Amino acid sequence: MLKNEYDGLRTFLQLCEAHGEVKTIAGADWNLEIGAITESASELIKEPPALLFDEIKGYPKGHRVLSIPTASRVRMNLALGLPVDTPKMEIVRYAAKKMKAATPIPPAFVETGPVMQNVMRGDDVDLTKFPVLKSHQLDGGRYIGTGDSVINRDPETGYVNVGTYRIQMHEGNKLGIWMSPGQQGRLICERYWKQGKACPVAVTFGGDPLIFFLSYTKFPFGVSEFDRVGGMLGRPLDVIRGPVTGLPIPAHAEIAIEGEIPPPSEETHQEGPFGEWPGYYTVGTAGTNDMQPVIRVKAVYWRNNPIMLNMAPQWPGAPHHSVRFEGGILWEQLEAAGVPGIAGAYVHHPMLIVVAIKQQYAGHAKQTGMAVLACATGARNGRFVIIVDEDIDPSNMDEVVWAMTTRVDPSVDIQTVTNCWASPLDPRMPPDVSENGPHTNSRAIVYAVRPWEWRDKFPAVNRISREQMAEVVKKYSGALPFPKR
């Protein structure tokens, strides 16, 4: 259960500061330098501090950018209200349990909140007021939306969706948005566009890490991210009713906009290129004509001394998070789909998912592999799914590689499945398919488990037990620099 003291990004940062987990850097440049500092810190420093950039070149003191807020286990735990030394798989297990047990709580509308401290409307709207970053050399412009939450409402059911989609700043009052085919925010837009209408939208650019986690996590359509945030918090999320769109906007958000996304037949704009999470420039590669929807911004709201969240994609070896929370959501979804014996699930990368099971019957491993492809969290953008036995920690790649190299006979234990849901961001997708669709790819499911039929004859493991190791660490931690849990 999250503690009540945890209330938005400001409180999260105060807690992080109290643990010596934040480094403030003054004078850096929004143009490539903040991106380079962030990526260097993530790649070169194990468990780097959160980076709070202030006095950004050309911008007043107080207009800040926050990078890698949850790149250490301590901060990940603070974001979730867990004891700071909670181990990696326990964090994932917590997410799974919480998702399963917590009753979703709808947000509570409040009159106003800190996000309304400053307002720009109509012709006054000018987002260049904020230190919007250009992160990589070949990026086609400045991206205000990387750690964002895009909020829109289904015109047919009234369901409010929240998703993270990249947003480019074309002009002070015009943004470009890239929503991959099949994304829920996009499906909602398409329902307005079919009626020839613009889709009302609100977006926040910086807020509570929990809202951000849930906004980029794939839930089934109709499962409300804000209700899930409430369930995790154990109390409703305070939201204001957006004066322009009526959409709920978290009251403690740092910066928010309201506007509309007109049908592409009415207006689009060249978008990208943008260095993406697989570590490549894919859609919108320089020179290609990638026309994407725009957001016409009608109003901007921001807190005093706003903090913009920077989640610009980085090469996968320079991660934004120390622990990937999505494994817990997948775990919950697998259990909800009726797969028994899940011992752990870890999403190392959208394209590499590992699930550990305690095998219970012939075909159990295959059921698990196929279910991963079908569950909302594992269905999109994948490449490899690896099923391991319960003695393997799915979050530990050394153990996963050991299982793959010792329990797999490639000719029988690797299954491929074609025509799965993908996105044009897949660098391996042939250029004509990436451009014209259909945006599908194939998946390999690797069954790195002891073969069920002769599992009792599988050679015994020559590794010290976890209990033995814990004893050694306890007894010899004065003599040897064992890491803290």
Ligand SMILES: Cc1cc2nc3c(=O)[nH]c(=O)nc-3n(C[C@H](O)[C@H](O)[C@H](O)COP(=O)(O)O)c2cc1C
């Ligand atoms: C930092 C970050 C940026 C993302 N950018 C995009 C994007 O530009 N377009 C997109 O379609 N999905 C993007 N995603 C993935 C979606 O946020 C994710 O698939 C989410 O589930 C979408 O919301 P939905 O399930 O409500 O459609 C991004 C995820 C993260 C973590």
